[in-house]
Each structure stands twice: as structure tokens, then as C-alpha cells.
Amino acid sequence: MKNLRNEMILASAGSGKTYRLTNRFVHLLALGVSPERIIALTFTRKAAAEFLDEILKKLSTAASNPGFATELRDQLELENFGSTEALKLLRLVIDRLHLLTLGTLDSFFHRILACFPAEFGLGAKFEVLSDHDAIAARARVFASVYANRTTEDEFIEAFKKSTFGSEEKNLQSILDDFVTSHHQTYLRQPNPSRWGRKETIWPGSAPWLEPRSTPEEACRHLRAATAGFHLDKKALAMWEGLLDFLEHLPGAQKSKPSDTTLERFLLAYTKAMRGGPVDLKFNRSPFTLPPDLCASLADLGHHYLAFKINPYLERTQGIHQILRIFEDTYGQQIRRAGMLGFLDIRLLLNGTLLSENWHQELSACGGEGKLHVDYRLDGKFDHWLLDEFQDTSNDQWQVIANLIDEVLQDSGGQRSLFYVGDVKQAIFGWCGGDSALFNDIRNHYNSRRPDCIATEQMQDSRRSGPALMETINRIFGDTATLRSLFPDHEEFLQRWEADWVPHTTHHQDRSDYVELLTLDEDPESEESSKERGFAAVAALVAEIAPHEQNLSCAILVRTNDDALELANTIRARTDVPVTVESDTLIGSDHPIASSFVSLLQSAAHPGDTTAWRHVLMTPAFAAHPCQEHGSLQRRIQRRVLTTIHDSGFGATFALWLDLLAQGGFVPDEFARHRIDQLRQSAEDFDADGNRSIADFIRTIESAASREAPAEGVVQIMTVHKSKGLGFDVVILPDFTAERNVKSITSPGILSLVAHQSGVGLHREIDWVLKMPNKDVCLADPTLLEARQKLENERAYEELCVLYVALTRAKYATHILCVPPKMASDPDATPKGSTREILHTTLKQDSGVGAARTLGEEVLTRVYALGHPDWHHTHRGTRPAPKQETRIPPVHQRRPFPPIPRALPSSGADDAHAEKQGSHFLFSRRSREAANHGTKLHAVFERIDWLDHLTPSTLEETVLTGLDPADPSQSALREEILTALRAPAILALFQRTRFGPDPTLWREKRFEIIHEGSWVSGTFDRVVLTAEEAWILDFKTNRVSTPGEIAAAAESYKSQLAVYRHALSRLTGVAPENIHTHLIFTKPAVLV
């Protein structure tokens, strides 16, 4: 095999990334690499499946089409490759289907951990927590924390610190918020010295940490100069009020100046820091602070900043303390007990969660202190293919870093890395994606070994036409315009420019179309802009009628709620079929589900009148007289609790549907669909055997379901979901509030990820601080830098989202939105919203203002490019609907269909029914009785004939092995002896009683079809002669009086009847010649 290059592919949207990946895979196969030695990882299972499908498609086409095989051969630069070789490879891949590692990073990690549980401190098995399990786990941890007396005081102190003593209500929701928002940050950086510590955030100190004068001194200087400012009365009062406030910090809250005054002061402070002079204005009275007074103003600013920042430091420390206490318990009770989230798995594998003493690196071949991954996984991975690499998080990279390092260090050329992605589509930064890794890896390895990783750019779109590509280039290549919208975000723009390559299209001759339509606000309209906009989208969809033209069509929105709302608008206004490709909370969006939840809640908490009255308002009981509601509640509660316990929540849901039906409710088609989904969810819950109503309600209310994909429909989804997909037509509605990407409004904790120089790919959180207000950040260079970094990241990601949305279409993109604020107010400060970007970059002289009517709305066409009638020249690419599958009927019948089975002793036998009862089942005495019976039968089975019975023969033949000294055995001995001493019983054990040559059966099984049932039974003892037969059945019932014996005998009547019938069928002896006997051993009675 020739040496393989390691490659990094930067593939723009639609440029054939999957094509390249699958080519790489086929190339490796063609070079003789076994499929199981290739590992291909991506981010979704769907993408992984498509990857395999594509490989198989490629090989199967090549195998049956020599022309295609030749094409492939040329593309892969292979020497000998044709249909024959393709077929061989196809067979190889199919035969090794089970050995292929084509999946997601997380499933690969799961597989590794499952092979090394003990090595990561877990028990033999672990489970991945679902979302609702994770919530329940968190609640359990908090309950433990609350119950832990040793950490109680520390926790209270930490809580007060974290909230700065200002929170005492809704404690649980605050703590939940801390944990959901910040637990991951804590796990990545647990070191307390990084949380809210001045010395870490401002390592060389900061000006505000070292004021040169006291506030009193600074105020004295400023007051002394005030007369010279010539302020009017009101301005003077404001100025002096400000000084008073600043002088008496922190105790002067009551005389706190307005927020605007303080913002103005901080602005002046930043100027004063630069030496001044500083211009100020109060109540329209301007004045200037000369440079000599600027120092005093700066000192006051230092004190104010300290006053503002210190609480954030303290709160951050408090949050750290809470997270530490939480994590201590969580780690012990949840994680190490084997309940893990996907993040836990990553952090366990990359060593974050284990002590350094214990952590071992993953390795392909084991060795000193390394875990031998290949061995335990039954797979040796020589060739790594990583897809969508821009979405890889640092946590994920750290898991595989060592395994890939071994590949890249291998200079033999027999192992390789191939990673593909597009940093312009890095839209998952919010969940950890670190697109900077992309280049960092290449740079890191190339710095060690030049050309270790080769780079290739792919910018020729195989998806979109020329108008679409030109629009993309106009928007994303116009850095001058972008700069005007992001004047303070040079870092982000530089990064974008560095990654940007003008796009070209493979389909230069294609007719395609892009338009940008705006919907003006209508203050008279009772409908909101969103409602009007969605109605316009519905009209557009009806106009395009993709379902009639065989076109695939997607509408991309930003939130799942918008997707659901838009779907309902389209369904209500048009006949165009739509489906929502996002999760629907099936347990909390529909009256059937919510009333069922109330039914359960009222059963669990009869005092919950909200729940009970809700139940009463449903069709099930709305007509029930109100005077009987009390007794009804008791009845229903019992029935519900019993059904839950005995049969589960699925059956209880069925019960609820019955009750609704009895009240006249007839489900429509949607309700039936939802009923099926809910029933399934309830049955899934039941599988664990959990009968906790609270757990069930939590689970069902968070149960998400995606609408089943359907043929010929418009798909509505979020832009994030659309990544990797292509459609003939794409509609992008944007009618929600304009997103100000440049302002970080509620950032929670600001956490910074810093790249540490010299350590290569190692990333670590430098410090953590709860983000102070913007004005405070502006006044401190460190905080300002941190904030700008976040803003840059956010702006970059927003631009990526827009890029993804605009690169999905093959033929047409329709963008519909309200105009950005700046369109009507040229003086408005740009927010950097996508609407502004579109309007500014696509501004056109021609075509502007052309009206476009969609339904009842008239929109303005702000931009248009290409051929609006493109669909006249193209057939859609959506595959034609496939025929519905049907299974043809079979007319043969099996001669003997399976039938129910019956025991001869079942049915009328009361003794059997009694044996089913818990008093029998869970009684030690009945267990002993059962053992006794078994032993007694075993003894009788040993008896052949007793014609010449003597004490010694009895002892030798029958009672052998029964120790008279053992109390339990001696009782058995006694019972048998007593029975056999009874002449009537003994006679039946004497051969001579039955003529010359009787046949004897002992413990003889039989099978018979009897009255439509299959009966299996065992005769205890049967004696057969030519004309007659005797059936003996031993009974160990504890009966003694004649009445008891008669009653017991009566209960065995049906059993004996079956036995008689069976024996007759077995032997041919007429039933009337078959004698049946019951031997009650305890009273030694024969019946």
C-alpha cells in the first residue's frame, strides 16, 4: 500500500464534503485496507448512516456500471479499479457490516467506556441518563446535600455569597439554575483559584485595585474646583449628589444617582484614565475637568469600580463553593454509581474527572499505563475519518487526541487522519464546538513535521446555482460592509476574512433565484408582524406548491416554537402538507395528555383541587352530578392507583381513554395520532417498573416526539437542524424581535477559554467571573477584552447561522422579514442583526421597492437575483413517492394451530386456587408442605409392589434414606407408614390384587387434547390389566375429619375425570373400567 497523506479539508457548504469522505473510504478499501480498520466519526447518527449509504451506493453503482467505475478510478487515482473490484469491495463491506465503526463521537466514547468501566471508577454497568433522569438525579443530589449536616453551614454561607445575600425565595430554582448553567464549567475548571479571584483575573494588578487617594481626598479636590465649572442649580445638585454618593460608598445607596449619571461618570473615568481632559455634561450644562483633576476623578472611579466588581467576585466564589458541594455529592452518588450524561463520559475518558494518579491514556496498543482500546473494542483503527470537525469540542478532542497522535506520529505511512469541515458553519459553539481546533491541529503537527497534514479548500458548490452563489459572495465576501456593521469587532471580521474564499458553482448554467422581501409594520393591524409574516409565508408556500411540482422545500426558522406556530399557520391556511422537524412535547401540548396528567396528580394528591377539577371538566365527568363529585373522587382514585400498580401507566392511560369515551369523546385523527404516541411513551416508562406518579408526570411532560417524516411535505425546521441538508427551495422567514448580536444581555457566568501558548492543543479555562454590567466592563480593560471576545464569538456564530441558512437551497431562496430598524432610521446604531446584514449587503438600485403580494399581505422586494420562473425549466429533485408496501395473503393453514394449555388440576379445583394466594405463596409452612409433598411422591415412586410387606422390607425398599432422627424426615416416614398400614391402601400396592401380570406405571407423564385444550399431566401411579385400570393419586392435604376429606375429594373430581379420560385414550381401556383413587396420606384414607 502506498503512503497515505493526512489531510484537512475545508469544504464550503454544498461543495461535496460527504462525497470526498466517501471517496476517501473507498480509496482506502481499494488500497487493501480492511473496513474494520477505518473509523469514521461524525456528529449525528443520521449523518453516519448517510455516510454508509453513500459508500454502498458508490460501490454498488461502480459494480454494475463500468463507466462509473472508471470515473471513480480516475477520481481516486487508482491503477486497477473496475466493476469487478468494486463488487469485491461491496461484498467485503457488506460481510463486515457489523465490524464497521461508522458512528458518532459520543457513541464511540460510550463504547470505549463500556469496555473499561473499572478503569474509570465505575461498577460493572453504567447507564446514560435521559434528560428527565438527569433532572431527577439532580433533585436527589440536592436532597442529599440538604440532609448533610456536616456541609450545611458551609452551604448556607456559599449560597448567601453566591446571591450576595439578596435571594431567599425560590431557592431551588436558583440552585437549579446554577447547576444547569455552570456545572459543566465547574467540571472543566474546578480550581477555586480560577473562580472570582482578583489575582487570577488581573494577575499584574489593575488600576482600580490601587487608588492613590481616598474617596474623601478625591472628592475634596473635585469639590474645591466645582465653583469654576459654572453649573446651573440642577446640574450642580446632580454633580454634588454624585460626589456624595461616591464618597460614601458603599453606604450611600439611598442617594444613588440615576443609572445614566453613573454610566456617564464611568465614561468620564475611562477618559480620565487616559489623562484627560474630560468633558462632562449634567442637565445640559457642559463642563471640562482639567487633567490635574482627572486623577481625582480616576481615583473615585477606582473606588466605584471596586464597589461594583467586588460583589461579582464574591458571588462567583460563592457559586464555585455551591458547585463544589454539589459536585462532591453528584460524583459520589450519581456518576460513580454509573449514571452518566454524555458530557460525563467525555470528561471521564479525557481524564478531567479522575485524579491524575488514576487516569490512564487511551491507546491503540496498550502498554505501560495505557488502556488497550483496540483489544477490548475488537477493532484496530488505522485510518481516522472525522466529519464536521468544526463542531468538535475540546472535551471530545481530548478523548481521541492520544489515539490520533499515535496515528500522526506513525511515519510508516500506513495510518492516516482525514478530517473535514467548514468553520463557516460552526453553529454549535453554544454547546461546546470549538472551530479553532480545526487549524490548531494542523498547525501543531505541521510545526513538528512539515506537511504532516496537507490542506485543501473546496469552494465549488455542487448544490446551488449561480444566483445563489453570487448572493452568498455578496453577503459574506463584502467585508467592507460587514465592517461598517461591526465597527468594534475587528477580531471576528479578521477571522471571517481569513476563512472566506469566494464561492463558485458547479452548475454555472442553472437558472436559480434569490429574493429578499420585507413586510412593513402595520400599526393598524390587530395581528402581530409575526402572524402577518407567517400568513405571507403560507401564501408563498401555496404559490410554490412544492408538493405538486415534486420539489423538496424547507422553511428554516430559529426556534422550535416558531416552527410549530408556522406549521399550524400553514395547515390552517393552505392544503400544502407540512411537517415539523423538531421535537414536540407530546405530554404537555394537548388536552388528552394534560388531563391524564391531572387524573394521575389528583390520584396521588387528592388535595390538588386544580387537578381534580380539571378532570371533572373533561368529557369523562363533565356531566356527572356535582353532588357526587366527592364519592366519585374516592372511587376514581382507588381505581387509578390500582391500575397503575397492577398494570402500569400505559394501561392507566387506556383506562382514561375508556372513561373519556364513555363521556362521549370521539378522538379525531390528530387525537388518535397523539394517543398512540402517548400510549407508547407510557409503556416505555412502564418497562422500568417504576410506578412513581411524580416521576411519570415529569417524564411524560418532557416526552418529546418528532413528527414522523412524511412524503411530499414541506419541512419546517430550525437552521441548526438543516445543517448538512439540501433542498430545492428554501424559505427563510424572520419576523421575531431583531437580535442584537453585539449585546450580551444575560450571560450568566462569563467563562473564558484561553489558548495557552507552548502547550499545543491544550485548552483550559483561565478564570471565571459572573459578568458585571456592560458599563463596568467598558471601564476595565480586562473585562472589556473578555466581553469583546464573547461578542466576537457570538457575532461569528450568528454569521455562521446565516451562512448555513443561505446555503441550503439548490434552486431558490426566499427571505422574508420585517425591515431592520436602521432601514427606517439611518442614525440608528447597527445591532449586527442578520436583517441588517442582508439589507446592507444586498442593497440594490434596481428592483427596489417592487411590490410582491402574498395572500393578503403586500411585501417589498428589496433584492432579487436570477430567474423567478426557474421552476419552469427544472423538474424537482425530490424522489417520486414510493409505492405503499403490502404483504400478500397466504392461504395455507397449519393443521394444528397452537391452543391454550391446561393443567388437569386447574379449573374447578379450589385447592389450586388456594395455592395461588399470597397466604400460601409467602408462607414458610406452605413451602414446607410443598417440599413434604414432593418428597412423599418421590418415596411412593420408589415403591414397586408390597405383596410381602415386612418391617424390614419396607425399611429397605421404601424408607431407605429417610433418617428417623431427623424430625422432618421422621414425620414423612410416619405418614407413609401410617398410610401403608391402612389395609385398603396397602391392597392397592399388592400385585396379587390385580391378577397375573399387571403393568405398573409410576410418575408417568401424558399429553392429550381435551375439550379444545392441550392437557399435560402426570399419573402418580397406574396399574393396568388387559381389561381394567386403576389410577392412584397421592394427596398430602392436612385433612382429618370425614367432612374435610369429603370436601377435598370433591375438589379433585374434575382432575380425576381428566385422568380417567386420558388413560382411556392412552390405553384403550374403556372409561368405565378405569378406577380412580385418591390416597389422603395424612389420615391414611382411600377415597
Place this chain on the structure above:
Amino acid sequence: MPTTRRFLDWNRPVLELAAERLLAGTTPPVLDLGHLLVVVPTKNAGRRLREMLAHLAAREGRAICPPQVVPPEFLLSLISGPDDGRAASPEEALLAWVTVLQKIHLDDFPALFPVPPANRDFQWALGTARSLNDLRNTLAEGGLSIAGTCELLAESLEEAARWEDLARLEAEFVATLRQNDREDLLTRRQANRQSPQLPAGITAIRVIACPDPIPLAIEVLEHLGEQLPLEVWVHAPGSLADAFDSWGRPIPEAWAQRRIEFPGGELPVHVLPGPDAQAALVAGAIPDGDTPSAVVSIGILDDEVTGPLRRLLEKDGRPPFDPGGTPLRSEGVLHLLRVLRELLEKKGIEAFAMLLRCPDFDAYLAKTLPQWNAVEALRVLDSSRRKHLFADLPSLQGWFARPGGNTASSLTGALEVTGQFLARLGQQPLTTSLLDGLRDLLGSRPSSADPRPARVQQTVSEAMVPLLEAVEGPIGTSLKLRASDLFALLLATLEQETLYEERRPGSIELLGWLELHWDEAPHLMVTGFNEGFVPESLTGDIYLPEGLRKRLAELTRFPTNESRLARDTYLFEALLQCRRDGGRVDFCLGRHSRGGDPLRPSRLLFLCADEDLPDRVRTLFRDAPLPRGNLAWTPGFELQPFPGNPPPYAPKTLSVTAFREYLSSPFTFYLRRVEGMETVPDDPQELDALGFGNFCHEVLRQFGAHPEARESSDAAQIRKFFRDRVDELAVKTFGFHPPLPVRIQLDGIRARLDQAAEVQARSRADGWRIIKSEYQLDNPPFVLKGVELHARIDRIDEHEKTGAVRVLDYKTSDKAVKPETAHWTKVTKGTKLDWVPEYARFSIDSKNFRWKDLQLPLYRLMLKSEYGDAIECAYFTLPKAVEETAILPFTELGPSECTHAQNCAEGIIKDIRERRFWPAPSPKAKDEFHRLHLGAPLKTFNLAPMNSPRPVHEKPAE
């Protein structure tokens, strides 16, 4: 005696062929096969064989004595040695492992336990014991022990240090058994493997269509074959003799390249989107008629198909029958055991609530307590939990057992009985306590007509017997189990058990992969025919990776993925072949799981000629046809207000605060006040807003009522009074050790009251004296439009110099709100007024307002007769930002505003009487009634009964 292979040609199902051939071997007059030991692959195959024999006999009007039909595992009992009670049962083996794991120093086994477990408790020991036991059992199936494996592979063993640790641990395990006078069953079998003991009366053996018996069973058969005639019947044509070994197992090499043709050249494979579609397709193909089970059986390879298929079959009146049974772990009785364990271990209050909801415990209580009332007990439990926020069961018990506690309630009785029951479960010997406890508990409910609960109990009971015997035996005794450990052990055992159901008449069989070969239905529909489900393939075993298995297979008969593939390829072909001349097999496969995860077609479907492979791949890897779907959300049904046709809502009294609720939303007013809806929190752990406010109010009430304290103008003194009262009230409400969240809340209350003390001191120093505290305004009642208004005024002050009177209302909301902001809001252009009644709007100085609250104006009106017209009104706010604590006067409130307020109140009373609760503003997202209105009352409620026409309102003057 050499074994004989016989080939039953696979042109017919093996079940029929085997039964017929067995029957042909009988000699009249009695159809007696009792001398035969017949080995079949599974228990269900045995069952079907005996049933088929019964049918064949019945065809001739006969019954039959069946052979002893056993699965291969049974053969191991023949080498288990004498029944002397010394061989350790599986349960004893498990306990021995637990003993070893509790005893050893983990540091001595560094390769096996490289990282110490977080909690080295019984649960850990039990889980680890299971996995080690499983490893040993797996090795034993191949005739190996851990030590034997080490020896066999010697130097070539990967991770040798880990295996050495395992072997040392195994030695400890065997030694532990020995110390307790028990022998390791696996060792016994090793010792006896060459001398199996046959059951009495057996004179010949038939091994029928067993393509994959466990290796040790084959060794047993080899030895039995030396003693008596043994025939191996292979379900395949003789022409394939070379493809099977002497035991009828497909030879991997012979089957690896096998190419399988489908009958008629048709590909009976259905590619479908997911489990629901598979279920629908199969259910739709079940023929009409009385006995569809005569035609069809269904194979279930993917469990996700089971649920939807069962539902569809049941809906169509075709009861399904799954001979594989259902897991016992999903039964309610296990939930009861889990709850008891939780109570024994953690004494959690939620577990106690769950216990009360268990019907068995409910019945037990009903039997024990004459006045037992579950509804009342749960109500009292919830309300006292909400009020007192008990941390655990002992706190709850302590509260109800305190002197003066309510001894009459059902809950008190339940607490007592529960305490006694739990104490009883902890008594030695634990096994007796457990048995007695379960007998009493499970025996309390009257038996039901449904046989299922009884079957569940029987399964539990049968699984318990060997476990309890093991616990009572020497190993169990030496473990010194606690009651909660015993429950853990019991649960771990029961969770592995299966509940078998009885076949109902006409049932459609739902069969697993290995059962299908022994089914003879002409039409077999196999669902879930996906890779991962078939062929069986094991990967990622923590001790036995495939590489190691292969090495073991080279040296022993250990099964590998290759041998399983050969077996499954053979079974696949056999299914097709035996229906070639009269029947059909349909294979359904899903492209996605229910959760949307992609699935692949089974490799078995590609065992075609190479030239057909590209087409086959394209066909089976194609996208599944999707349904055409377009279902818009519809509500299904509307909720009916005023259910049960109650008399009209005509309150004789109204509290002053009710008006705020109506003004906030008539709809919410209706739900809360008319329907009386009150939500109970599930698991309260902290004071809610109401509880928090009530606590503060109570302290302030006591202050206002205290003749000396209230006269003080010394902030420190007042602060001390407040603090003392907070402490007293806290102990009274929450006991001496309040739960942690409450401690934090109490600190918050203290901080607010500290600041309130300052404000109060200043107020007193300014001359304001408290003259009334918590003043109940109902004598004489204030009547408005025939309705008595009720109010309890927080406090009334009088100025000692001016004689001025002011009404104060304490506000403990987080933010300080001025009275005017709370009472009215200015109407601007954008204000949505569509739902606001005319009477709720008023104008002052040509500015338009609407009422939000009428509290203080109504107080003023109500107090007019007592204190005249010049009463001042104010809020005493105690907000979270304590520096904002203040007395905020309502200076804007004058006589004309009060008149407007009165008009508004009268309008509300009229509307309430006329059941007018709609229109109303859109409910807030996720308010406490969200479950009812789902954010869209217009769609979820029948609003007509609460929407009686109201005179058209004019738009307010601009």
C-alpha cells in the same frame, strides 16, 4: 456407541417432521415415548413438540406418553453430582462472590480494580459479583474456569495481570464456598463431565434441530452417546451433510459463503421507516377469519415493534402470545419492594407517600385501621408537608406523635402502622420477617378476577425460595445482611425473572429468533430484520472480547461470532426452505428506531449471488416509503366549565383581595375562586411565596398585638422582638432543625425584619402608634351590592399628635411596589383593553387609568364608618433589597378614586353573579393552570358558559 446423524429434509417445518418421526417410533397399543430423552434448542420448542405430539395422537383419537423433552442446558444437571445439598446453588454462588468482594483489599487486585469504587457498599459488591459470576458461567459453558483459561492461553493472554487478578479472586471464591461447606457447582461439573447420570427409564436420546447447543452440553452428549443409542436429527437435506458437524451444528466455513435464494425469485423484504410502520404492515396482513393463528406467526427481533404491534393486535381482537414472557422487573410488586427498600434505607418522606398509594398497602391499612381513609390521609400528608416542610419520615412521625398532635387522623394511624411494619421487617431472622411481611401485605387485597396478579405473586414466590434458602444457609448467615441489603438482593434477583403468560384461544404467536425455526405457521412475518438483531453478534464484552473468544474457540468449543453467523445463516435458510412448497416468509426491517436512530438491514439478506448484490444493496438500503402526513393540531375536546351543573355561583361574601384577582384575569378568578382550584406541590422543600409572606405576617401580627413591643421606638428592641418571634415560630413550624433551604429563607426573613425594625422605630418616633393589628373587618359586615366584603387589615395606626389614622398593608414581595402602581395603571395607546370591562376604567384630569387592585380604596370605604373619611393608606414594604424597606403612602388616593373603586367593585360583583369570566387576557406562560388552558383557552375551553354578553363598552377617551 457411535452417534447417528439423520437428516429431516427441510421441505417441511421441523416441528411436524420431528413429531411425526417420533410418533412413528412408538409401538402399539400405548403411544409411549417415555423412554426417550429429546434435546431441543429451547424450552418453547419442547413445549411445541409435546403439543404437536398430543395433536398427532388426538388425530387418531389417542393420548400419548411424551418423551422427556429438554433444552441443552438441562444436560448440565446430569453432571452436577449427587443431590446431597452440598453443591452451591446459583444464589449461594452469588452470595459467595459478594462475601469475597466485601472481604478483599482492592489494592491487592490492582489490574482488576484500578480505580476504587466510589461507594464500596453492598450494592457495588452485588453488581460486581454478578458480572464475575456471569464471566465464570460463560467460561463454564465452554468447560473452562478463569484459572483454566489463564492456564490454557498462558503467555499469549492479553492483559495477563488482569486475568491473574481474576484467577486469584476465583480461588478466593472457591475457598469461601468450601469454608461454608459448599462445593462450587462449576467445579463439580468439570469433575463429572465424563460421567453423566441419566434419569431413570431413559434408554435412547434424540438431539433434534439444535444448531447451537452450549459446548459443555455437547461434551455430556458425547459421553451419553457412549452408553446408549443417540441420534442427531438435522433439519436439512442429506445433500448438505458436509455443512454440519456430527452434532448438527452448521460448520462456519461451510456457511460463510452460502448463497441463499428466495423462493420464486421474489425478495420478500419490506423496508419500512420504523417500528410503527412494521407493526402496522404486519397487523394489516393478518387474515380475517376465526383462526388467523392457523396461518400466521410473527417474529419479533426488535423489541420496539412489540408495543405497537401488541396494541394493534389487541385492538383487532387478536390476542398476542409471547412465549418468551415479559420481564418481572416491570411489575408493580417490584415497585412496592423498591419503595420498602427506600424506606428502610433512607426513610424518605416521598417513599412513604408512594407506599400509601400502593393498593396492597392501602388494603393492609384498611385491614389494620378501622377508620382508614386513603384520600384523607394523603390530603393531610400533603398539607402538613407543605406547611412544615418535613425533611424525612422520622420528622413527620415526630410531628404527629408530639403531645397534642392529631391522633385521630388516618395519617396518624398510617404512620404508626408503617413504623411497626418497617420495624418488623428489620427483625431477625430477616428472611422470616420478609416472608411474613410480604404474606400480610400481598394477602390484604381481595383476589381479583384477573389471573395476572396471582401469576406475578407466584413468580415472585418461586424466585424467592432459592434465594431465601441461600440467605438462611451458611454463606448468607455469615454475610450478616441488613434488611435493606436483603431487599437489594431480592430486587436484584427478581429483576432478572420473567413472567410467563398463558396462551389465550386464537392467540397470534410473537416469537424470538431462535423460536422461529420451531414454528410451523405457513405464513411467517419476521419484524426487525436488522443488523444488530440478527445475526447475533457479541462485541465489547469487558472480559471476553471477540479476539479472546476466537483464541478460546481454537482450543475448545467456545462460541464465536463466526459460529453464531453460521447458525443464523442456517436458520434463515431453513425458515425459507420449509415454506418453499406451501407458505411464505416475509421479512420487515426498519430504517430507523423510534428515537430516529438509523438501522441497517441484516447481513443475512445479502447472502445472494454476487451478480445480484449491487441491486440487493440498492433495494435494501433505499429510503423507506414514508406516509403522507399532514395532521394539524386540534384540541380533541374542550373542557366544560361548571362541571356537573352546579347551582349558579352567587357568593354571599367576597374577600377584598378577590377583586385584584378578577381585575388581573376573570378567567383565572373563575378557576381559582369559582372552581376552588388549588395546586399541591409534589415534593415541597422550601417555603413558597405565600408561606414566606404568611411567616412574616405572623411575626408582624404578634408585634402589632403585643402591647409593649409595639410602643417601642428603639430599633434594636424591635429587632430583638422580631428575631425572638422568628425563632419561636420557626421551632413551632419546622422543629429544632429546619431543612436547609428553610434555614436560608429564615435568614432572609430575619434580614427583612431587621430593616423593618428600623422603619418601624422611625415610624413610632414620628408619632404613629399601632392601634389595631390583623383587624378583622366583618362586624358589622360591609355590604356591597348584596355581598359582604371581608377583610383582615394588617394594621391600623393612629398619630398620637394629629390623631390621623392610617391603614397599613404589609408587602413581602421581592420588589417594593408603590401603592398607586399596584392599584392602577395608566392607559396608553398601546394598552390592550379588549378584555377590560368599562367599570374598571376611570379618568383623572383627562388621563385614563384602569384598576388593577381595589384593596386600599375598599379598606378606606370599609373603615369610613369607624374612622371617617380622612384615612391615609400605605404599604409597609419588606422587599428583598432591604434598603428599600419603607412605609409608602398612597397619597393619590382620594374620595373620587374611592368612588371609582366602589363602582368597579360593584361591576365585578355583578359580573361574577352573571358568571362572566370571559373575555380575559391571555394567560401567562406556564402559570399554575397551564395544564388546563395550554396557553390557549379559546381552543381548550368551551367558553360560552362564562361569556354572557356584556353591554358594548365604548373606547376610553383618548
